[in-house]
Each structure stands twice: as C-alpha cells, then as structure tokens.
Amino acid sequence: MATAINTSTTDLVTRFPNFVTLDARTGYTGFIVKKENLVEVATAVRDEFGFDLLTAATAVDYIAENKMEMVYHAYKTTGGAGLIFKVQVERVDPIELPSLINIWPGVDFQEREAWDLYGIKFTGHPDLRRILMWEGFEGHPLRKDWKEPFFEEETKPFKSRWPDGQHTFAENKNPFRDNLNFPKDFDPEKYVVTGEDDLYMSLDRDSRKDEAGNMKTDHIVVNMGPHHPSTHGVLRVAVQLDGETIIGLKPVMGYLHRNHDKIGERNTYLQIIPYTDRLDYFNSMSNNFGYVTTVEKLMKIPVAERAEYIRVIMAELTRVQNHLIFIGMLMNDLGAMYTPSLYAFEERELILDIFEAISGARMMCNYFRFGGVVRDIPDDVLQKLKDLVFERLPAKTDEMERFLNENEVLVARLKGIHVLNADDAIKYSVTGPVLRAAGVPYDLRRADPYSIYDRFDFDVAVRHNGDMMDNYLIRFDEIRQSLRILEQALKQIPGGPINSQKPAYQVRVPAGEAYGRVESPKGELGFYIISNGKPNPYRYHVRPASFVNLTAVESMCIGSKIADFVALLAMLDIVMGELDR
Amino acid sequence: MYGNGILKGLSVTLKRFLDTYTEDISWMLRGKKRYNSDEGIRHRSSKDTKGIFTIQYPEEQLIVPEEMRYIPFLVYDEGADGKKEVLCTSCGICAKVCPPQCIWIVRSNDPNTGRPVPVPTDFYIDMDICMNCGFCAEYCPFDAIKMDHDFEIASYGRSVYNLEKLLKPTSYYAKIRPENYAREEEDRKAKEAAKAAKSAAAAAA
Numbered sequence: 190m191a192t193a194i195n196t197s198t199t200d201l202v203t204r205f206p207n208f209v210t211l212d213a214r215t216g217y218t219g220f221i222v223k224k225e226n227l228v229e230v231a232t233a234v235r236d237e238f239g240f241d242l243l244t245a246a247t248a249v250d251y252i253a254e255n256k257m258e259m260v261y262h263a264y265k266t267t268g269g270a271g272l273i274f275k276v277q278v279e280r281v282d283p284i285e286l287p288s289l290i291n292i293w294p295g296v297d298f299q300e301r302e303a304w305d306l307y308g309i310k311f312t313g314h315p316d317l318r319r320i321l322m323w324e325g326f327e328g329h330p331l332r333k334d335w336k337e338p339f340f341e342e343e344t345k346p347f348k349s350r351w352p353d354g355q356h357t358f359a360e361n362k363n364p365f366r367d368n369l370n371f372p373k374d375f376d377p378e379k380y381v382v383t384g385e386d387d388l389y390m391s392l393d394r395d396s397r398k399d400e401a402g403n404m405k406t407d408h409i410v411v412n413m414g415p416h417h418p419s420t421h422g423v424l425r426v427a428v429q430l431d432g433e434t435i436i437g438l439k440p441v442m443g444y445l446h447r448n449h450d451k452i453g454e455r456n457t458y459l460q461i462i463p464y465t466d467r468l469d470y471f472n473s474m475s476n477n478f479g480y481v482t483t484v485e486k487l488m489k490i491p492v493a494e495r496a497e498y499i500r501v502i503m504a505e506l507t508r509v510q511n512h513l514i515f516i517g518m519l520m521n522d523l524g525a526m527y528t529p530s531l532y533a534f535e536e537r538e539l540i541l542d543i544f545e546a547i548s549g550a551r552m553m554c555n556y557f558r559f560g561g562v563v564r565d566i567p568d569d570v571l572q573k574l575k576d577l578v579f580e581r582l583p584a585k586t587d588e589m590e591r592f593l594n595e596n597e598v599l600v601a602r603l604k605g606i607h608v609l610n611a612d613d614a615i616k617y618s619v620t621g622p623v624l625r626a627a628g629v630p631y632d633l634r635r636a637d638p639y640s641i642y643d644r645f646d647f648d649v650a651v652r653h654n655g656d657m658m659d660n661y662l663i664r665f666d667e668i669r670q671s672l673r674i675l676e677q678a679l680k681q682i683p684g685g686p687i688n689s690q691k692p693a694y695q696v697r698v699p700a701g702e703a704y705g706r707v708e709s710p711k712g713e714l715g716f717y718i719i720s721n722g723k724p725n726p727y728r729y730h731v732r733p734a735s736f737v738n739l740t741a742v743e744s745m746c747i748g749s750k751i752a753d754f755v756a757l758l759a760m761l762d763i764v765m766g767e768l769d770r
Numbered sequence: 771m772y773g774n775g776i777l778k779g780l781s782v783t784l785k786r787f788l789d790t791y792t793e794d795i796s797w798m799l800r801g802k803k804r805y806n807s808d809e810g811i812r813h814r815s816s817k818d819t820k821g822i823f824t825i826q827y828p829e830e831q832l833i834v835p836e837e838m839r840y841i842p843f844l845v846y847d848e849g850a851d852g853k854k855e856v857l858c859t860s861c862g863i864c865a866k867v868c869p870p871q872c873i874w875i876v877r878s879n880d881p882n883t884g885r886p887v888p889v890p891t892d893f894y895i896d897m898d899i900c901m902n903c904g905f906c907a908e909y910c911p912f913d914a915i916k917m918d919h920d921f922e923i924a925s926y927g928r929s930v931y932n933l934e935k936l937l938k939p940t941s942y943y944a945k946i947r948p949e950n951y952a953r954e955e956e957d958r959k960a961k962e963a964a965k966a967a968k969s970a971a972a973a974a975a
Contacts, residue, residue, distance in 0.1 A: 345869075345871055346865065346866040346867075346868070346871065347871050349874075350862075350865040350866075350868075350871055350873060350874050350875065351860075351862035351865040351866065351873075351874075351875045351877070352860065352862060352875065352876070352877035352886070353876055353877070354865060354873070354874030354875045354876055354894065355874060355876065355892075355894075356874045356894035356896060356930055358928075456869060457867075459867065459905070460867070460868075460869035460905075461869075462903075463869050463901055463903035463905070464869060528783060532786075535819075535823050538815070538823070539815065539817070539819075542815055542835075545834070545835055545837070545838055546835035546836075546837060546838075547837065548837065549837040549838055549839035549904055549917065550838070550839060550902065553901070553902065553903070555903045555904065555905075563908065564837070570835075573816075573817070576816075576817040577817055580817060581817040588782055591778060591779070591782055592778075592779045592782040592783070593779060594775075595774065595775030595778055595779070596775045596776050596778075596779050597772060597773060597774075597775050597776055598776065599775075600775070692908070692909065694863060694866065694867040694905070694909045
C-alpha cells in the first residue's frame, strides 16, 4: 500500500475539510460525506485509516426532511471503536448513490437490500436485483410511506384493542381483503415472471457466451432449494455447473422474509424483544442480548451486576448449544445421518431445559429486559446448571471429539477443502467462527468488549488454514472457551437485584442513534436503532451475521465440486430466520 | 491403521447402545421403574442420563418447570355460591403491551352513570396470533392474567378465545405455579397489612 496506515486518528474532517462534516444532530455521531466524494472517502477510510471491515451498511428514510441517508459502519479487524460515515441524498426518485462494492465487496447484499427495501440505486453495483422481495414487487417496503397489507396504524398499541376491542379477523377488515399494491398496468393474465431470467443472466455475466450472445449449452444450471434438506431452510441457490465444478452461484433468499425491521418500527421498544427471539431461533438469548445492549446504550442506563453475569451465562450456553447443533447438522449434510446430530441434540435438550426453567420457553426465551433480566435463576436450576457446566458438557464435548474427529471419512471430506482465506474473509465482511478459522483473531468479546467480557479469562479461538477441517474444529475450540467463561461466571456470580430499573411496559428512550453489536455464535450481530424520543423506534435495523456472511458464498464455492457445496454452505452456519428476517 | 478413527467413533456409539441396557438392568435390580414414572423421566433429563434419552410422548410426558409458559388465561376467584369473581379490571395494560396485538378487551360501563366499571364485558385473545411471550402476565398489575401450562390445544378451527373460555380458577393457577402463587399471596397480604396499618394510623391521628 502506498500510503501509510494512519491508525491514531479517525478525524475525517481534517483529512477532507471540503466535503466531510461532523454529524451534529443531537444523539448522533459520525461524519456526513458528500455523495460525489463517497468513493474517495471510503477508499481513504479503508487504506489510510485502516478500517478494513465494513460491517453494516443500511439506509434510513428521513421522510420529514425529504432525505434518504445511507449509514456505513466500518471497523478494524485489530479491534477498537468503529467509524461511522453517512451520505445523504434527496428523497426524489431515482435516488442514486455510488456503490462501494469495489472497496468492500462485503457490501454486496447490504446494498441490494437497501435497493430492495428503500429504492436506493447503487451505480456501479454489478448485480443490483431485489434480494428479499421478489422481482415484480411494487414499492420499497421500508420507506416510511409504504403500508403493509392489513395496515392498521403507524404504531402499536393499536387503538382498536381497548377499551372497545371487538375481535375481528384481519382479512375481514377491508372490502379488498388486503391492500396489496400492484404495479401500474398489471394484468395477472399477461404477467410473465422476469426475475428468473435476471437471475440466470447474473450467473452468466462474464465470458460464458458465444459471439452471438447465446448461452453455451455445455453448462447447466441447477437450482438447489428452496426445498432442499441441506440448505437449512428455505434458501434457494442457483448453481451453474461445468461438469461437476461450480462456475457460478447465486443464492436466492427472501422466502421467509417478514420485514422484521418494519415490524420493529411499528412496535414499542419492549415489544421488539420477543421478535428478536425469532431472528436466529437457535440463539434467542444472544439476539436478546444484542438488542437490549443497544437500547441500553441509547437510554444510558446501567445493568444490574447479577444480571450481567446471568446474561453472559445465557449467551455462552447458547453458543455451546449452537456449535453442538452445527456439528450435528454438518454431519447430516455430509451424509452421517442422525446419529451425531441426535447426540448433539441430547446436550442441547439439557441446555434448553435450563432455559425453560429460567425463562419459560425453550427457544423463544424473551428473557432480557432493559437494565437486567426478567427473573432470577432459582437455586435448584443454578445447581443443575453447575452440574452441566462443570461435569457433563466438558465430558460430552470430549466424547463428541472422540466420536468424530479422527473418522477417516470425515477427515477426507473436510481436510484441505478451502473455505476462505483471511484477506477474502475480511473483504467480504465475514465475521464469527469462519473469519477466525481463516486466521483472523477477531472476536467482539475481545476486540470491542461489551457487557462484562473483559473480566473473564479466555482465549479467542483461532485456526490458520481456513479449510473445512479448521472451520469444523474451531467450533470445538469455541465450545471449550465458552465453558471456561461459564465456569468463571458461575463461580463469581454475585447476589443482588436482577434489574437496575423498575419494571415498566413503556420505556423512555432519548433521541439519537446507536449501533450495538455482540458476538453471536454465528458472527457479529448488530442492531442499529434510531430513536426520535417517541415510544417506538424511528429506525430499527438488524445486521444479521448469516446474511452478511452469505455474501462470501459465491467466491467460496466457485471452483469447488458440487458435492462440497453442501458442506461449504453448512460451514457458514446460516439460519433462515435471521437471513431473511 | 486406516479405519482406526472410525472404530474409535463406533466404540462411542456401542457404549451408548449398551448403556441403555445396563441402565435398564440396574433400575430393574433396584426395583424401580425407568419408564412411565416421574422418577425415570426426571433422571432421563438430568446430567446423569445415560443410554436412551427419549421420552415416549404422549404415553410419557416431560415434567414441565413452573416457569414454562404457553398461551394466557384469566384467573378468577371462586366466590361463595360458585360465583366467578374475575380479577381483571379491564385496565388494558395487557392489550397495550401485547407485541402481536392479539388481545381485545371490551370495557364495561355503568348503565346509570356511564362511567367505566372495573370488569371486562368481554375479553378476546386470538391464540393463532399469540406468540407466548408472557408480557401480559408479566405486566398485569392485578395478577389477573397468567400463562398456562396446557400446550395441547391443537384444533381444526381457528382459536379465538373469549372471556368464558379464558377463565380458570385461582386453584388451578396455584396448582400449576405453586411458588409464584405463594409469593404473590405473600405480597398481597403484606400490602393489605400495610394498608390496614396506614388507615389505622390515619384513624388514630
């Protein structure tokens, strides 16, 4: 690199006095960049300031100011605070912004998402199709003036519920049964689906055409999913094959899309907590954790000491069971049907028993509250938890390793099959175990400590080959590190109250923005929340680990054999509830 | 030797397989029931579980912890002559806090004065929408709405529960959540005692 990395300062204004200004709105931080200079500034942010990991890129619709804003959160893989820069454009269609895909290729899906949900066109993006909604969908659902079918009111609680709440079925509410919008001149008789052509053309966008522009016939396109057992839910992947080798690949998602962000903007702050459970439904505790820490950041309230420990215990238990399931499901994908996954499920059941005894539900825990947690751990459950952490789980992790790690078939399937190298992983904004298996020791619990992780003695699991075997083994390493944290937390857990606040069903959140992130078992889980002082968030955005990690799947798989694709996809540990939101 | 790893792995499977039978025999020798008994089910979901792990639902049922929550119900006190004294005052907090907004409450008004009286005329919960989050029970100031343990509610139609279907007696609540019930009763009595002391002090002054 020609210019030296300037690690000491993050002052973009001094560097670019002419087109960067500080974001001076109350409660806001970061810099506002002029649209024309976005690419220049972004390049400097990466190359001069050293922010190599662009984690979140999302849009905000300021309809009152007639502005559309794109917010970028850049971080360093060496750790530390992030750099937020924003670009504002007038809210008049067509809204256009330069794409940053050449600087951070990991922004690919997030820009497509912003196009899909906000209608911001990114010039220079090579494949700007809708990503969560279907081609032919009318409108951009996250815009503030877009209303969903059966729209009732801008925000909850709805007035029709009380004091005169006669129950009605939503579908009976209006004469059209729903209020779906259709594109102009839409005629269902004549409608031809065009999205598929775009998809297949996107697979074929380089030289795989003859001079006349026709597709060569020796490549075949295989659609895996959305109903394929190894795509972990309703993910569809269009794969272009040359013989058995993958030469092009595009994931197609959105089959489980429910517009979580929009639902969040309708909800009050408290009402969002149970919805976050349903993002990554294996790790509802981690999702709760991420959301409440973000809101606490905005509210500037402390967390009760005992609750901090309980939170860490829950988050780490979640990680243990998530990785066990990962191992079990990977084996399923590799053809070792049922036995390993059911062994993994046994331990998971025991952990879920504890979740159920504490929070009331096995998976949809809804356990965290602003300032603490909802209820204390009963003594008998704490004892059960200790038995599990100190006796059973370490022994069972050993047993799992004895059971699988030396298995010759497994080793043959995993060893030496390349997943990602460190540079590519950073480039594609990959976080979590996949990044660490590629040799980058980037773990938010150490890189940007939140909660009380700085009090515990543990190592960031890291492996260096970046092949499938390393991706598999790092899960065991992480289980062990999590158990280490759990042991310390269970020994140190103090008494006292479990919430620093009084229970309240309406919380006051001062105006401003906050980006909170936690190390969920699948990677960085971020929440970007803008409050305008009202009971509902103005903007609520989830930066899911699965979604951003999937950006790398194309470059991961090209050149591999189709038989390895299933395992490569399993390595990313995606979960559709979080991916599609 | 090639195949060592597989054999090592299979030894784990074999051990698990044999464990089931050694456990069965040891339970038999101790003269205890491993299956279809509370003790057996509890053991199978404890840290010492070995061998077979599954619970044969519906012949056997997992023992649910007290905090387990599934769809809400309304609590009523059994008054004299079997009258149902509904605890709900139709204040509407549950309807306001409900994340999917599945609670509809009709507040009743006094026919003479037109002012609201603290009892609901009707109360609907659309169980198809309910997400079992438990907020209604958590934030109810009158302990009038609680989460149930009965999860076998599958039906062919849609499940919109009205007041009649939602009501369950306090004794049922005390049965499924004994610890919570005891704690709430204690709180209530303490509050009543404090109130009585306060009014006694006021009367004395």
